[in-house]
Amino acid sequence: MKPVTIFTGTPGNRTPLCIVLILTAMILSPELSARFYRETYQVAMDDVNWQLTEKKYFNCRLYQEVPLFGAMAISASAGHQLTIELISSLFPQVPDVVQLWLDPLPWGSHQEYLPGDSQDRSGRPVSIARFIKPEGMQPEGLELRLTQPVRQFLQTLNNHSLLYLLVIKPPAAFGKQEKEIDRQNARENLNGQAGTMIEVSIPTLGMLPALRKMSGCVANLLPRNFQQLRRYNLYYPSGRFQPDPAQRQWLVDTVRYLSVDKTITGITIDGHSDDTPFKQTRETLSRLKNLELSKKRASAVSQLLQQYLQEAGITRPLVINVRHHGERYPVANNVTAAGRYQNRRVEISLERNVPGKTGKESTQEKSPLATNQ
Template sequence: MRAKPFLIGLLLTGLSLVLPAQAVTFQTRMENVSWDVTGDQFECRLSQTIEGYGEAVFVRRAGERPTFRLNALHNPMSPGQAQVWNEAPLWRPGTNAQLVGQAQVREGSLVMTLPEQPTARLLAGLSAGLLPTVQRSSWGNAQEPVRVVVSSVGYNDAWERFRSCFAGLLPMNFDQVSNSVISFASGGSQLTGEARTVLDAVLAYFKADDQIKGIQLDGHSDNQGNRLDNRELSRQRALAVQSYLVERGVPEDLFTIRFHGERYPVANNRTADGRAQNRRVGLRLDRE
């Protein structure tokens, strides 16, 4: 079912809503609830098994905030928009469910994912003793919705373990490193302090991931000056990035260097801000 615009308004104003009473509900019995925390340098996971359904997982990747995933062994929900709520437990009568947002239910074992903002609302709800709840119509009967409920039993202790895992995360994940941009001052090829900070995060990731088989550097310039000088300047910038990384242990034979001068701007060269964006080296990692 779809939330009407006025429902979103209720959410934004902090009002609450009531879930339909008739639904097929999957929820782990209180005495069987357990939270599992696992992680490494790349991501931390906080998960709860949902009896008869699958698993609810909060995932925090390096360089990002937590997101929520719902996994199913056999998913009885039909594809489409699901409602996501923070529901009050039975021992808190008079407290209505609060709408968190919507998410797309898909076929397959990964039923749905929630981005960072609604996930933060689910985590806040758990901290307050509320129950994250996903609701969607079933395959066999559109009038009989399916509800999956995550228990808050034992959550606070689990959250502390989950948060402790964050300290070991790398500053950036693979996707972020592979879209790194190193900026330069006008007419220069010297690395700034900000550029070194970005490259230090790239180094930390490179040392942690043994599947990196190549690093591509693309040098660029703005359109100030003549084209031949700009092309050489873009080459010097790419070489400056390579030298910084090689001096800190990255094998030189992993690099592919290209330099383009002013040919591929990402912003308008008519403005100072645009030219600053165009003075750059793009860095991309290749995995095995």
């Protein structure tokens, strides 16, 4: 029988079914099993030593070394983004499949638990939104973005679990070939080269003290990070200019961020409108009224922002620029209701002065407004 090389799809294809099929095929067929090199890395129970590092308000990170593999870290950042960092040189390219499981500890036995083995395992998968290889990550590795809220995930890491990671890498030649020909043809021209199955298991035994510290750190994280606040829009119903409760919360979160990040030196507020004409008015007058409406939106946001700054006791100099543009700078087509909604907005941008860098880090250069001026 002619050997068959098995691949499991793209990083977006991460369903447990693909793992079931691969592992079942490997058990039933030695020829298929030969198409994967298997590498196993484990942390002994006596070597479990999760270490917490924190940058107050911005990041909390639990770090565990894994012999011969590198390390694994659980990281929560401002904005409550939860990631698993795989710090290892074993991933020169993005793998085909990444699975994370929480298994029961095999007390008193050497039983091996494999994802997808429904008869022998009682663990549960951890949902991964996506996995990437961040540019410039030092040391190199992979980053897994989880879908669970931070606190919910931490609560699942009890003392009777095994954190199990499964990574399936394609053959080294695959990444080069898929640049030149389509993926299916690349699979058919690998000349029987084997992929790699990497397994990492870490007991959560003794993790409770570190988890308590991690939970305390997470409680102090800011609700939003700089990337979320560096430029954002508040959208309005037609004719409205006062911020609603959800928009006010964005302003409160902005002020909370300003209270701890002293590198923010300026805020720019730009008011906009769609081109909806006012009834019984000429075109020129209608544009003037839209200009006035955008001014009211920007002014209302500015007044609230300054009120929140005063209530938070922020007295350092902040340059607040307030501008209004009417319908002059649309970001969408005004023909549709959805397009008009996107144009009825106030755009808020933060300007940052980073120590050690020349000049200022400003979001204005990337603003749609800046490209239209």
